[in-house]
Amino acid sequence: xxxxxxxxxxxxxxxxxxxxxxxxxxxxxxxxxxxxxxxxxxxxxxxxxxxxxxxxxxxxxxxxxxxxxxxxxxxxxxxxxxxxxxxxxxxxxxxxxxxxxxxxxxxxxxxxxxxxxxxxxxxxxxxxxxxxxxxxxxxxxxxxxxxxxxxxxxxxxxxxxxxxxxxxxxxxxxxxxx
Numbered sequence: 001x002x003x004x005x006x007x008x009x010x011x012x013x014x015x016x017x018x019x020x021x022x023x024x025x026x027x028x029x030x031x032x033x034x035x036x037x038x039x040x041x042x043x044x045x046x047x048x049x050x051x052x053x054x055x056x057x058x059x060x061x062x063x064x065x066x067x068x069x070x071x072x073x074x075x076x077x078x079x080x081x082x083x084x085x086x087x088x089x090x091x092x093x094x095x096x097x098x099x100x101x102x103x104x105x106x107x108x109x110x111x112x113x114x115x116x117x118x119x120x121x122x123x124x125x126x127x128x129x130x131x132x133x134x135x136x137x138x139x140x141x142x143x144x145x146x147x148x149x150x151x152x153x154x155x156x157x158x159x160x161x162x163x164x165x166x167x168x169x170x171x172x173x174x175x176x177x178x
Contacts (some may be wrong), residue, residue, distance in 0.1 A: 017077045022051045024122040025170050026098060030086045030138055031057035031129040032159060039070030040160035041127070046074035048171040051122075053078055054093075056086040070160075086126070090141045093124045102126040102134040102142040103166055105155070109145040112166065117173040125166055127159050 012020055027045055032038055038060055045053055055061050061082050062068070062075035083089040090100055099121055117123075126142065128134030133156075139145060148157060148165055157165070 014077055017046075017049070020049060022049050023171060023174055025050045025167070025174075026052050026054060026093065026122075026124045027163065027167070028054045028086065028089055028093070028124055028126040029056060029059045030126055030134050031132075032059045032127070033130055034159070035060050035064055035066035036070045037130070037158070037160040038064075039067040039072075039074075041163045042067065042071040042074040042078050042080075044160070044164050044167050045078045048167050050078065050167065053080040054083055054089045054124075055080055056083045056089050086135060086138050087141060090124070090126075090138060094141075096122070098122045098124040099144075100124050100126065100142045102128070102139050102145045103148070103162055104128065104134045104139055104145050105147050106139060106145040109147045112146050112148050112169055115146055115169065115173070117170065119174050119176065123170065125163075125170065127163055127166075130159055 027041055027050060029038060029041060038055070042053060059082075060067060062071075062080070067075060093100060101123060103125060126134050126138055128138075146166065148162055150157070
């Protein structure tokens with residue numbers, strides 16, 4: 001085996017990325033405090049060509065040296081918008097026919113592997129604060145809640161890790177769109 005060189009990977013340049021078809025998935029970051037987590041979500045959103053990211057509440061916005069450390073330029077490729085209140089972002093997404101899915105442990109939630117995706121629909125994935133999770137008022141406005149199965153002693157994952165798992169599963173189930 002030989003590691004591939006960057007020029008052998010066939011990656012899109014920034015201009016081609018901007019015009020390329022995007023997966024109809026928006027990530028909503030609900031009061032994420034770690035700029036490293038924010039940057040990681042940008043990088044994952046770029047990797048799977050998501051539609052955009054909504055940064056809400058205390059979630060920092062680019063340009064930021066701390067976000068850039070993990071985003072590695074993805075803040076230039078992935079479209080983003082800031083909302084002071086997450087519920088306002090949810091309202092706008094619903095007006096644009098997005099199905100809202102909070103990643104949270106709730107009564108009646110759906111385990112991620114059981115999530116059924118309609119490739120004809122648009123989705124918003126809400127990820128919450130590192131300690132408090134998705135705000136209850138946001139969960140209340142969500143169409144459903146998804147949970148990542150966990151089998152250890154901890155009851156949560158790092159938000160950037162959770163984002164990567166959920167985004168991969170969404171991509172896996174929707175990739176025929178590409």
